[in-house]
Amino acid sequence: MSAWLAIDFGTSNSLVAGANAEGIFAPVAIDPSSPDPTIMKSVLYSLRRNEWSVGNEAISLYYEAGAEGRVLKSLKKFLPDSSFQGTQIHGQYYSLEDLLARLLRTMRERSEVQLGQELKKVVLGHPALFSPQIEAHQRALTRLEKSAQIAGFEEIVFCAEPVAAAHNFAKSLTSEKNVLVADFGGGTSDFTIIRLRPDGFSEKDVLSLGGISLAGDAFDGSIMEHAVAPFFGSKIHFQMPMGSNVLNLPKALVRKLCSPADLMLLGKREYIEFFQKVRQWSFNKEDAKSIERLELLIEERQGYHLFESIEDGKKMLSSHPVANVNYQYPGIDLNLSFDKAEFDAFSSKTIDAILGSLDKTVEDSGLSYDQIDIVCCTGGTARIPALSEGLEKRLGAAKLNLHLPFHAVVNGLAEKAFQLAKQS
Numbered sequence: 001m002s003a004w005l006a007i008d009f010g011t012s013n014s015l016v017a018g019a020n021a022e023g024i025f026a027p028v029a030i031d032p033s034s035p036d037p038t039i040m041k042s043v044l045y046s047l048r049r050n051e052w053s054v055g056n057e058a059i060s061l062y063y064e065a066g067a068e069g070r071v072l073k074s075l076k077k078f079l080p081d082s083s084f085q086g087t088q089i090h091g092q093y094y095s096l097e098d099l100l101a102r103l104l105r106t107m108r109e110r111s112e113v114q115l116g117q118e119l120k121k122v123v124l125g126h127p128a129l130f131s132p133q134i135e136a137h138q139r140a141l142t143r144l145e146k147s148a149q150i151a152g153f154e155e156i157v158f159c160a161e162p163v164a165a166a167h168n169f170a171k172s173l174t175s176e177k178n179v180l181v182a183d184f185g186g187g188t189s190d191f192t193i194i195r196l197r198p199d200g201f202s203e204k205d206v207l208s209l210g211g212i213s214l215a216g217d218a219f220d221g222s223i224m225e226h227a228v229a230p231f232f233g234s235k236i237h238f239q240m241p242m243g244s245n246v247l248n249l250p251k252a253l254v255r256k257l258c259s260p261a262d263l264m265l266l267g268k269r270e271y272i273e274f275f276q277k278v279r280q281w282s283f284n285k286e287d288a289k290s291i292e293r294l295e296l297l298i299e300e301r302q303g304y305h306l307f308e309s310i311e312d313g314k315k316m317l318s319s320h321p322v323a324n325v326n327y328q329y330p331g332i333d334l335n336l337s338f339d340k341a342e343f344d345a346f347s348s349k350t351i352d353a354i355l356g357s358l359d360k361t362v363e364d365s366g367l368s369y370d371q372i373d374i375v376c377c378t379g380g381t382a383r384i385p386a387l388s389e390g391l392e393k394r395l396g397a398a399k400l401n402l403h404l405p406f407h408a409v410v411n412g413l414a415e416k417a418f419q420l421a422k423q424s
Contacts, residue, residue: 012186
């Protein structure tokens with residue numbers, strides 16, 4: 001009996017379920033070494049040429065190898081970006097589609113083993129909007145489709161992630177409701193306003209779709225920018241030999257430093273040579289020391305470890321008044337703390353942009369906030385207090401429903417897969 005896979009391919013985490021004409025499969029254990037085997041971190045690691053691992057195993061091997069090799073995370077964020085085509089790894093060029101296909105192929109092959117059948121059809125989730133620019137959004141979908149084809153899928157159907165979450169949420173209703181589905185992930189925040197009934201919904205019931213490419217990684221980046229990056233020289237001043245102008249690190253370079261995905265690509269020779277020169281041109285020993293720490297961070301490939309520490313600090317604020325970022329490595333002794341008020345100040349632009357996108361999505365639906373009956377929040381980033389407060393201010397706490405933070409989307413994609421399986 002022909003089956004469909006359902007893949008929630010996330011910036012940070014990925015999940016797989018599926019269906020055939022008889023029913024839906026529970027989420028598949030695609031990462032046996034993960035604390036929750038149904039959740040696989042969207043991480044690739046290669047110690048040497050033609051050796052690859054993914055998920056929790058990738059992270060463990062990276063630690064065991066003393067940060068040797070290349071670790072790649074948040075690759076999905078590059079899909080709408082025409083300037084990023086691929087990268088060299090161990091002297092061999094890999095396109096973005098090749099790299100993403102390695103993750104998708106692993107999910108397909110492990111699912112085939114678990115389910116005991118060949119799987120060539122997939123319902124693939126995607127953000128409501130990869131980019132506000134239609135051309136960039138379409139570019140991302142085209143590249144994602146190519147990645148799925150390279151991974152061995154022959155029939156590919158896309159479904160917006162917040163619409164998928166709505167498929168899952170509809171089952172819990174007893175009467176018709178106007179529902180806001182807010183999916184806060186690692187790379188994007190997505191919104192759908194939809195009229196839901198217990199028996200489901202049709203395309204005309206989707207009143208509006210919206211979103212923005214800011215979510216968990218952006219909050220980590222804001223902590224990096226305001227609290228951590230100065231420790232690595234982001235605010236130093238320097239002067240070139242025979243020059244008269246006092247210079248700072250280029251803003252574009254600082255932005256890369258504050259992105260978990262981009263930081264791991266700063267090991268190119270031209271960046272290292274630039275940092276070496278900046279260290280020599282610094283005004284004082286402390287500035288030179290901070291750039292030396294940055295060189296060490298990049299050359300020793302410690303970016304992943306550092307951002308793990310930053311993410312741990314961010315998560316602390318969900319249940320503690322003060323967060324701590326503690327990262328130790330020979331030559332790097334980082335220990336700092338910040339409270340909720342400071343975090344809110346760090347991330348105010350990100351919060352405002354996400355909530356502004358929400359406001360526009362509600363406006364596009366033709367409804368007011370008062371006319372929305374229920375809010376279905378999904379994704380790990382939904383736990384950030386400032387986002388919850390922004391939703392409560394607009395809708396009231398009684399309407400908020402934190403619904404299966406990690407499994408809502410994949411379960412909804414499986415519902416879509418079930419519909420397709422019954423038709424074939």
